[in-house]
Amino acid sequence: MMILSGDPPRSRVLTLVLVVIILALAATPFLFPGAKALNVAAKICVFAALVASYDLLLGYTGSVSFAHTMFYGIGSYAIAIALYGMGPNWAAVATGIVVGLPLAALLALAIGLFSLRVAAIFFAMITLAVASAFQVLASQLSWLTGGEDGRSFQLPELLRPGTVLISKSLFGFEINGRILTFYLVFAVSALMILALLRVVNSPFGRVLQAIRENRFRAEALGFRTVFHLTYANCLAALVAAGAGILNALWLRYAGPDTSLSFSIMLDILLMVVIGGMGTIYGAIIGATIFILAQNYLQSLMGVASKAASEAGLPLLPGLLHPDRWLLWLGLLFIASVYFFPTGVVGRLRSGGGDKSAGASH
């Protein structure tokens, strides 16, 4: 209870699902052999934290930001540039963290001060514009960021796949640097999600919800809404940058496609909506469903597309082509906003009579 900040899942099925997901993630190196499974698990961890931080904005304050990948990218690039420039040592990791996190928070502060005092709609549009400018900058300043190629780098000795910590003879499993990195990703993501849970269940989180429901009224009660919104924006940016750092550490690479692209922003939006806005737990569910689908359904689409083209059907092969994955994702997105505004978590909880999820306005 303490560790969940007094906000348990409040649904038996949901608890069960969450426990299964978390146990499966924790045991991935031993349950599912192979590099792909470990990659998928690490991606789920990173995105669960990233999506949870986005939920702090979208679900708890009701403001739509399109700049979340910018903060994610700042984290990724900070650690990548530091490790690339200073060599694979812990000082570089520390530098990346010390530079990346404050940078993200400062930028969030600037955007917040600019746009949050006007209207939620302005915020959405301005964040989109700023994020696109940042993307242009990242691809143009190639001396720093490596341009379109991004930056590949090496990890410190301890985290490299070649480093064997516990040899195979002991338990039949080899614990190497790669697995250690995975647990680092897992643990930090879990800590960030628990921290977010703490934030949203604090008095501060309640004020955010009040602002979401009726900003004018919250203002009239004496809360300085711009301060609260900006603060939430900075917190979300910090966690997003943290997730970016984890992602870069896991991939040993940071580039526009893996950390900045607009399609990642859409992925995040979809994960929040599927999982359930304003629940934090929804982030874990949404990220798991989405990333499993992304990694395993795409190959299914390839098979279906091939079958359709062999059957000589018009148009269908094009629509089912694995590259058109986003098309179906978009349809799913619209359908879930329309039919499941409270997401999976909201659905599971609705038996318990909780209707607070799924904010409008």
Added chain:
Amino acid sequence: MTELAANDPLPKPKRDIAPILLPIALALVTIPLIGSPSTWLTLTAASLAMGMMIFIMASGLTLVFGLMDVLNFGHGAFIAVGAYVATLVFAPFAASVQADSLWVNLAVLAPAALLSMAVSGALGLVVERVLILPVYGQHLKQILMTTGGLIVAEQTLYALWGPQIIPMPLPASLRGSFILGDVAIAKYRVLATLIGLAVFIAIQLVLNRTKLGLLIRAGVENREMVEALGYRIRRLFLGVFMTGSALAGLGGVMWALYREQVHASMSDELTVLIFVVVIIGGLGSIGGCFIGAILVAMVANYGGFLVPKLALVSNILLMVAILMWRPRGLYAVTSR
């Protein structure tokens, strides 16, 4: 305050001309910076043409927001659809496009533009019915729904036309420039400027001088009252949305001819551009949108000439500067 006699005209709100002076001032300030007057004239003409095209694309967005309070994040999709539909006409009549006669060229160009407007307008009908009707009055859901719509539209374009860039050559008679002394002004830019001005004037006239405009404005102010008077405000708003979509389609064709290519990703690039314009102008303001579009184009053209590196983020810098001066944009329409 002075007393009004019965026959006096109603007092008019004071005209706010500071934003109108802004592009003029910007143009004058850059003369000494650029140095050569002929270069300056060319750049100014280019800015005007680009500004008008951006205005046509953005006007639909701001119109729909201002009148219906709907924020359409998928507006860029109408632009791309418009451009793609025009290629349907351009490809089979490539010979007429390249013919050296203005009238033969126009005989292809005009139907292409009209077809684009018709298709994007019809798409607007579908989008309004399917995506926006269920979420009237809920900004958050509007943003989510229309973003989803943008993804679907863009991916469908890829599925139908393939991912490659489609060339869209300018008709022969619109190539080249008018030469005035030592100033060269591209013919197409003159045409684009004229069309843009025509659209701007037409929107202003319809909104301010016709009964239709009166009804729309009244519907925005008090929907129930207009409905109680027997007008179908829903249909009126649907018409506004379709007009906005059709304008986006027209803008898409013009932009594609300007760049001489069509690509589905143009909706992403242009979405950001038109958002910046609409934010600068003040959400929902047609006049602000017009000035914003010209400002953005000027900064892009002058900036691109003077400091090429800066031009990449010039939009954002302009937006920040304007919002520091007026946090709601040049002309704040409502209290929203």
